[in-house]
Amino acid sequence: MSGSEGTFCLVLHSHLPWLAHHGNWPVGEEWLYQSWAHSYLPVVDLLRRFADEGRRDVLTLGVTPVLAAQLDDPYSLRSFHEWLGTWRLRTEHAAGLWRGQDALSALAADEHRTATRALEDFETRWRHGFSPVLRSLVDSDVVELLGGPLAHPFQPLLEPRVRDFALRGGLDDTRLRIGRRPEGIWAPECGYAPGMETGYAEAGVRRFLVDGPSLRGDTSAARTVGSSDVVCFGRDLEVTYRVWSPKAGYPGHANYRDFHTWAHEVGLKPSRVTGKTVEPADKAPYEPALATETLGAHVKDFVDTVVTRLRSLREQHGHESLVVAAYDTELFGHWWHEGPAWLEGILRALPEAGVRVTTLRGALEAGHLGGPVDLPASSWGSGKDWRVWDGEQVADMVADNTALQHRLLAAHERTGLRDPVRDQALREAMLALSSDWAFMVTKDSAADYARRRAQTHTARSDELLALLDTDPARALSRASTLRAESPFGHMDARTL
Known part of the structure; x- marks a missing residue:
């Protein structure tokens, strides 16, 4: 779709470290299964529905090789199937325990329906792992796939031979799983050191992500790096941080479901955020109607933010510009219960507002390529340097x-x-x-x-x-x- 306002790219970075066989709770396999149930299943379902509607180039999806390996692993598949069954049993226990308590009883019923759908979806579509599911989305051009190094290392701190081995191994792993090597990567943690583009070019990588400050905030177009033909895209923090920043964002709204508060007797989350300083025992019950109302306002706010940003960039540069917003996939559903519904809302509303929604590849095809740039050592972590990792x-x-x-x-x-x-x-x-x-x-x-x-x-x-x-x-x-x-x-x- 041609956009009169400009172009928007949503990039989702899907990653967890290898967790199978390494503990369960509070970190370990439970982290994998919660993310799988609450983020990966609903996000894939959303993309499948877009595919059925004939939508193409919906978003750019990064899947790290180590996550793909877990979602294809026979042990993980069996264990997740058991986890889904246990989730449904927990909702049945909650229904009995909370009988007569209107808000909690309704929550248990809704959670039971969600768990049942997830179990049916997994049993019918995921029986052979993630790769066949992902390949169908890639082959139908619903998503552009980004790969990456094998186990998500911070590349600037690797010896050159090790860095090259991890990157080529990761790209080869993706090719084994879906039949083609990705042209782009999500560089782990957006970590970059000057000269890395040479290794990218030699490995066949044609595009990658950096954080906005690496481009001194000018993220309105992709840019070739140094003297290479490798292209970098910068995260537009003015737009991205509207959703999730180190200090604020939509998921922290009082009406959304609280991630941190558990009813441990049933293993469910019964509360809404209520307030950042409110103790768990004092939080109000979750009310889906309130969350839905807030979600609609946040969809509208984000669309307005993107349109305003694109208009500002067009006024500044004299032509249609690009906005790239990038997030961890696990934000949507796992950390932010309402996140998948928000994703669907903005992906439907942005084209209606005159914004071209496409992939990184599609942005290049639309002409959003500026001149070359020399990038500094950088990351998307605190300080936008390497301090988190070194x-x-x-x-x-x-x-x-x-x-x-x-x-x-x-x-x-x-x-x-x-x-x-x-x-x-x-x-x-x-x-x-x-x-x-x-x-x-x-x-x-x-x-x-x-x-x-x-x-x-x-x-x-x-x-x-x-x-x-x-x-x-x-x-x-x-x-x-x-x-x-x-x-x-x-x-x-x-x-x-």
Whole structure:
């Protein structure tokens, strides 16, 4: 659709670290299953309905290889199926426990309907994992798919060989799952170091995301990076932060369902936000009608914000401009209960307001390409620099990761036949290098779990390489055991 006001691109970044076999509650597999049920199922359902309507180029969807691996993993599929069944049982228990309490009884009934639909959707459409579902959306051009490095490492802190291995491995993994290699990536944490575009070009990456300050706030067009043909798109923070910022955004409204308050006797969330300083026990009951009314106002506010921004940019530049808003997929449904309905609302309302809604690829086809730019070292984290991943709080983790990479490179200088022990040692190292662990420590979000995960995978990698020299038979047995709990079975250490 041609837009008289300008062009809008919605980018969703879908990512969780590898959680299967690594704890359950409060972090671990429960995190995966909640995100799956409350974000991935409804967002895919929305995209499928757009496909049935003949809509194309609806949004740009980033799916990290490590998340795709979990959503295809037989163990995760079985466990999630059981989780969905338990969710429905919990709603039935809640219905009995809350009988006679109007608001809570209605909530239990609505939650039961939602759980039943999710279970039916999973059993009929997701039986063979996520990849067939995703491939249908990509092949029908409903979404443009972004890939990324294998286990979501913070790329600027990687040794060049390790960085190249992780990126090419991630792109190859996506090709195995959906039949084609993505042309674009969501660089983990939008992390960038000058010169990385050269590696991108060599790996076949043609476009990637950076945060708005990397382009000094001028995100009205994509730009080629340095002397390369690789294109970067910048997140428009004026628009993006309208929804979710470090301090505010729609999901914190008093009428929306509160993420943090649980009725632990049934495992459901019965309250609305009510107020940021209100204690959980004092929060008001969730009222869907109030949330729906607020949602309508927030859809309108966002559409008005986009139109106003595009008009301002056209006045400034003298032509139609581009707005890119980018978020974690898990915001919609998992963190913000009403998020999927909000997504549908804006994706239907923006075209009616004269805005061209398309993908990053579609934005380039529409001509939104400016001149070259030299990007600074940057990320989308606090300070828009690297402090979240290499700051004082995680200095020991950075040192451990650097040493791990050096040991890996030294151990894999030797060539020869493929070795399952070396392959598994490399898988463990990739999991240890995930950017999630430093993020969780810096933000003090399950920091103990994050440190333990990084240390566990590092120790396993070192253990396997040590056993390879001292006890090859035991090394093979240990590698086989760990392989059953790991992603990326195709990983070949010789390619490092």
